[in-house]
Amino acid sequence: MDDTPDNHPESPRDHAVVLGGGLAGLLAARVLAERFARVTVVERDELPTEGPAFRPGVPQSRHAHVLWSRGVEVIEELLPGITDKLLAGGAALLDSPKDFLWLSPADWFRPVPGARILLGSRELLDWTVRGEVLRERRVRIRDGCSAIGLVGGPDGRSVTGVRLRGADPLRAAFVVDATGRTSKTPSWLAELGHRTPQTTRYDSHLGYSSRYFTIPSDPARRWHGLYVQGRPDSPRGGVLVPVDGERWLATLIGNGEHAPPTGDEEFLGFARGLRSPAMYDALRGATPLSSPTGFRGTANEWRHYERLTRGPAGFVVIGDAACRFNPVYGHGMTVAALAVAALRKEIHSMDTAAVPAAAARIQRRTAAAAEAAWQIATSEDLRYPETEGPPADRTTRVLQRYMSRVMVGANTDPAIAGRFFGVLSLSTPPNTLLGPSTMLRVLSKWRTPTAPPTTAYPAHHGPP
Ligand SMILES: Cc1cc2nc3c(=O)[nH]c(=O)nc-3n(C[C@H](O)[C@H](O)[C@H](O)COP(=O)(O)OP(=O)(O)OC[C@H]3O[C@@H](n4cnc5c(N)ncnc54)[C@H](O)[C@@H]3O)c2cc1C
Incomplete structure (x- = not known):
């Protein structure tokens, strides 16, 4: 010794x-x-x-x-003052979905308050x-x-x-x-x-491919982050977030055979094929700062x-x-x-x-x-046929159907959006969404389709 x-x-x-x-x-x-x-x-x-x-x-x-608000709060409790230091280092504290252009599996979120989210580089x-x-x-x-x-x-x-x-x-x-x-x-x-x-x-065989960019500033841009989610009938998505001030990080995602490419040439083509052209529109005039990097094993x-x-x-x-x-x-x-x-x-x-x-x-x-x-993760992943793991039981299937309705509600009703993001940010437990007042609001939207045809941009955004 x-x-x-x-x-x-x-x-x-x-x-x-x-x-x-x-x-x-x-x-x-x-x-x-x-x-x-x-x-x-x-x-x-x-x-x-x-x-x-x-x-x-x-x-x-x-x-x-992304670091959801509950994570921000807990890390701040453990290390008082750290949030300010992260912001001084270039991180951004945004409100989602308010500050985002965010296409959910159902439809676009309106720019309403939901949950705080810290964006910055992991480094x-x-x-x-x-x-x-x-x-x-x-x-x-x-x-x-x-x-x-x-x-x-x-x-x-x-x-x-x-x-x-x-x-x-x-x-x-x-x-x-x-x-x-x-x-x-x-x-x-x-x-x-x-x-x-x-x-x-549970493995939904999700693949990632990410690339850094600089994006010309645009005073008319009304969003600070962009998220186009996939869904089982179109399992490709993309996220675009600012990192530490100057750079943007574009992450493309897709399940199974839809995993995104890691070649320079194909990256933008994949972005173009998402449910909305918003990510492609944001990237086509941007300058890449790196080649794409892949990640599997998710x-x-x-x-x-x-x-x-x-x-x-x-x-x-x-x-x-x-x-x-x-x-x-x-x-x-x-x-x-x-x-x-x-x-x-x-x-x-x-x-x-x-x-x-x-x-x-x-x-x-x-x-x-x-x-x-x-x-949250396993019941959502079980919607995808590629997912390997113990099959969904009856309760999970009922909850999945209900959560599809919650999503529709969150796209149209700010009160449901607030509660949905409370759960997604891990600030409130999932059963919050099963409370009587939330259920009534959610079920009042029962006629609204859960997978409507997607518009290129949300009404509140206008043309690109
Ligand atoms: C592609 C991707 C995207 C993600 N996006 C998000 C996100 O948006 N938001 C979010 O909250 N989470 C995200 N995560 C998850 C997040 O990265 C992890 O949950 C988090 O890093 C877990 O922290 P950790 O300390 O447990 O592990 P890690 O951060 O992985 O740290 C493990 C450490 O252990 C060290 N180590 C390993 N083996 C040894 C050894 N034998 N001896 C000594 N040291 C060792 C490693 O070098 C490393 O420093 C993402 C994960 C992936 C894969």
Whole structure:
């Protein structure tokens, strides 16, 4: 054993280790520092030091990332003042659908208030969060350092550290896996003789392709972001959002054989074939700043660590490592933040020494943060025939039909739009939409078709 402070013979009891310095890991480190004297974040990438920059461990950062209002609020609670810092860095806080040109699977949303949404580059978000978390002196990051396994306690029922590539193991009383979608925890647990979690998976085979642009400014433009959604009979869509002031990020999406191309030439052609020409019209005079980048592997996947009856003490899994979502609903970061808020609530009044033994309860509480987003993503994905996963049950099918009506209502009735975006932003639970007053409003639109022919632009926009 080496003699670094991490491995001081007395210190593991006051030491927590977080694997992965992405959003979930950094926020978790901040919260654990309220209970542990030292928190070490182990991050495989060498982290940028000069400012926000791409890094290979977060390849999804090249695709549009929106942070819904609930996520903004929770991150602000964990790191007071961060929203202003993000805005100073170039992020934008908009109202959706008010500030967007947004074509839903039914029709265009009117420009009415709904939910706040933070738009900016994922690199800016991670950079700003990291800077704020590292203001806490109990937290330090070991970057350029890969976790390769867990250290089991002598009792065979606990995790007491982490194995690192090319370095001595790190001893800790509490270990959090936040290594994201590539987490190796199931095999690490198996190596220690523990059970591995059941997995539930729904894959709609959604593909992404994204490209940065500059778009000539246009004083007549009345929108700040654009979203053309696909639907099962036309499963292609696109998002266009501003990133950090100067640039725009265009993300094209499509299911199965409709996955968007990653060639320079074909990108614009795909945009032209969407349900509305709005995205094509916005991009055809724009200057590309990059080639398109693709992303596949967008399945919803829940590793049910919360169901393990004899999971090890001193170990919890959060963020995408535990549950990831089809990214098209924009929920992953908000759920990661909600899970960390649940972790904070659980350990708030605990002695440090009691935290490791509470791992199973913490795992259940943090997992619960994923439920609403999981329900939304999987029931919507099950509308697509390409989707692989457990089939929709009767309740899901009834809810899908009702949600089609909610969508029609949200396109025409500002009150329904407000409640719909409350749910989509994870600010209010999905059953809000089943309240009697909402149901009455929704069902009063029963004659309006749920998949009307699409107009190129909404009436409130006028011609391009
Ligand atoms: C295409 C796409 C678009 C998305 N769009 C949105 C969106 O609009 N809104 C939204 O809220 N969410 C979105 N998401 C989801 C969001 O990116 C994730 O939910 C979020 O990044 C989860 O954070 P995390 O910290 O769990 O994982 P990550 O951010 O992926 O971080 C994991 C970290 O662990 C590190 N790591 C991995 N293995 C090791 C190891 N062995 N040792 C040490 N470090 C390791 C990685 O380098 C990385 O830094 C999108 C996802 C994708 C794929």
